[in-house]
Amino acid sequence: xxxxxxxxxxxxxxxxxxxxxxxxxxxxxxxxxxxxxxxxxxxxxxxxxxxxxxxxxxxxxxxxxxxxxxxxxxxxxxxxxxxxxxxxxxxxxxxxxxxxxxxxxxxxxxxxxxxxxxxxxxxxxxxxxxxxxxxxxxxxxxxxxxxxxxxxxxxxxxxxxxxxxxxxxxxxxxxxxxxxxxxxxxxxxxxxxxxxxxxxxxxxxxxxxxxxxxxxxx
Amino acid sequence: xxxxxxxxxxxxxxxxxxxxxxxxxxxxxxxxxxxxxxxxxxxxxxxxxxxxxxxxxxxxxxxxxxxxxxxxxxxxxxxxxxxxxxxxxxxxxxxxxxxxxxxxxxxxxxxxxxxxxxxxxxxxxxxxxxxxxxxxxxxxxxxxxxxxxxxxxxxxxxxxxxxxxxxxxxxxxxxxxxxxxxxxxxxxxxxxxxxxxxxxxxxxxxxxxxxxxxxxxxxxxxxxxxxxxxxxxxxxxxxxxxxxxxxxxxxxxxxxxxxxxxxxxxxxxxxxxxxxxxxxxxxxxxxxxxxxxxxxxxxxxxxxxxxxxxxxxxxxxxxxxxxxxxxxxxxxxxxxxxxxxxxxxxxxxxxxxxxxxxxxxxxxxxxxxxxx
Numbered sequence: 001x002x003x004x005x006x007x008x009x010x011x012x013x014x015x016x017x018x019x020x021x022x023x024x025x026x027x028x029x030x031x032x033x034x035x036x037x038x039x040x041x042x043x044x045x046x047x048x049x050x051x052x053x054x055x056x057x058x059x060x061x062x063x064x065x066x067x068x069x070x071x072x073x074x075x076x077x078x079x080x081x082x083x084x085x086x087x088x089x090x091x092x093x094x095x096x097x098x099x100x101x102x103x104x105x106x107x108x109x110x111x112x113x114x115x116x117x118x119x120x121x122x123x124x125x126x127x128x129x130x131x132x133x134x135x136x137x138x139x140x141x142x143x144x145x146x147x148x149x150x151x152x153x154x155x156x157x158x159x160x161x162x163x164x165x166x167x168x169x170x171x172x173x174x175x176x177x178x179x180x181x182x183x184x185x186x187x188x189x190x191x192x193x194x195x196x197x198x199x200x201x202x203x204x205x206x207x208x209x210x211x212x213x214x215x216x217x218x
Numbered sequence: 219x220x221x222x223x224x225x226x227x228x229x230x231x232x233x234x235x236x237x238x239x240x241x242x243x244x245x246x247x248x249x250x251x252x253x254x255x256x257x258x259x260x261x262x263x264x265x266x267x268x269x270x271x272x273x274x275x276x277x278x279x280x281x282x283x284x285x286x287x288x289x290x291x292x293x294x295x296x297x298x299x300x301x302x303x304x305x306x307x308x309x310x311x312x313x314x315x316x317x318x319x320x321x322x323x324x325x326x327x328x329x330x331x332x333x334x335x336x337x338x339x340x341x342x343x344x345x346x347x348x349x350x351x352x353x354x355x356x357x358x359x360x361x362x363x364x365x366x367x368x369x370x371x372x373x374x375x376x377x378x379x380x381x382x383x384x385x386x387x388x389x390x391x392x393x394x395x396x397x398x399x400x401x402x403x404x405x406x407x408x409x410x411x412x413x414x415x416x417x418x419x420x421x422x423x424x425x426x427x428x429x430x431x432x433x434x435x436x437x438x439x440x441x442x443x444x445x446x447x448x449x450x451x452x453x454x455x456x457x458x459x460x461x462x463x464x465x466x467x468x469x470x471x472x473x474x475x476x477x478x479x480x481x482x483x484x485x486x487x488x489x490x491x492x493x494x495x496x497x498x499x500x501x502x503x504x505x506x507x508x509x510x511x512x513x514x515x516x517x518x519x520x521x522x523x524x525x526x527x528x529x530x531x532x533x534x535x536x537x538x539x540x541x542x543x544x545x546x547x548x549x550x551x552x553x554x555x556x557x558x559x560x561x562x563x564x565x566x567x568x569x570x571x572x573x574x575x576x577x578x579x580x581x582x583x584x585x586x587x588x589x590x
Contacts (some may be wrong), residue, residue, distance in 0.1 A: 119299035
């Protein structure tokens, strides 16, 4: 029996939003730390982040599945074939992306900005907040990129989540399954719905971007 | 109330090069100090070390005895540093000025009134609601300064505040800056490569050459009594000519009298002379250095004449003459003398003297004190 599309969609959206939230916090923090780190110390870390941005999703899915497997080192956590496990895998994929975009965004700011803010008396928190505000548009783009990755990701979700009906099936894995059954009409419907949700979330973020700009300017 | 800014044994290296070496510097509260130096002399480095935005390789900077070097927010908030290139935030001019005040937990209404007052002092009150980054270079520099002045810091550090402005804007800007600081007890250290800025804003000047202090004194002292050829060049002397002082005090270039005298010294020397201190010798005048007119060009209100001195071992000379003065044609030979009020004779011992150690000039202890 086919599960109502709304349930699959809700699951997909929840996974993508949790992934975006966690990867956003981690990625923006890491990207900021890298942007403010002394030049000599960050070269290797930046190389790791750049590599992470190109990680194949099935490789990450496989690695996470092996770790979370019941007999694996993190098997006791009971995350294999759960949505939480899918979120873990997708966070691993999205965090380097958000970190990389954040780093690029902050490096686009005037090189003298951090020291000028310090010289004007900003403490560490005030400095970071102001730099985020200065790079707000690009940072929201980083978050959007993280959401885009999470909502469209299929390899890791399939391997770690197992595409279990009514439990871990998300829109992307459902599309793969319906296509494999030859139900192209259903797959196209799922795809259209998924695109609609992605558009809606990005529209909300774009609105927040615009509001953020006017607030910062006011 | 301004703060007592001190630096001890400051040494800084950048890219493997020794860029600054300073023995001891004390800037008394309320004094106005200018660090005068050519590009690459280490002026900005010194200012950044004083501001605490960069750590020296060796040495210590302190404000009223509290270390600035690697110091906390509290001591940094007593100092305002403005970089040569304004780094303004992507918001309005007013918000740019208000924000550092907000960081100091100044109430919102007070922030606004302080910001407005600072913008008015720098004559940009009408630009308060404009996006700061959309303003012209000069206007941005004014916002940059208003932001620092609004903080009413104990120490204000200005890095070439008028560098990016054209001559006309620079004069107006320096007048406004002087006015904005006039009734404040703030200790001000500013760096510049223009001696006229030092004359307008500072009561003491440090001549910084290749990262080392060569002379300390008032701007007038540096101009009238530079201790070396390097300082003479720094304060704007256009010509430095090898000379010789006879036992009777007559200053000769080659074997020709210049019209200058230096008492109490005999031996090799240099003559430093401004271009407007070089004049054609009068008819029948016994003194006068022979020179060939190489090039004549017209400047605003004056002629610029390039001369090649017809004596062995003597360099070229630059001469400026008022526009109404008759000028010898190119290729002709003239004799020139030096106006004593626009020239100075530097004994060779001074001209070749190394920066360490230097005699400490007698300074007013209420203003600034520097020793090496």
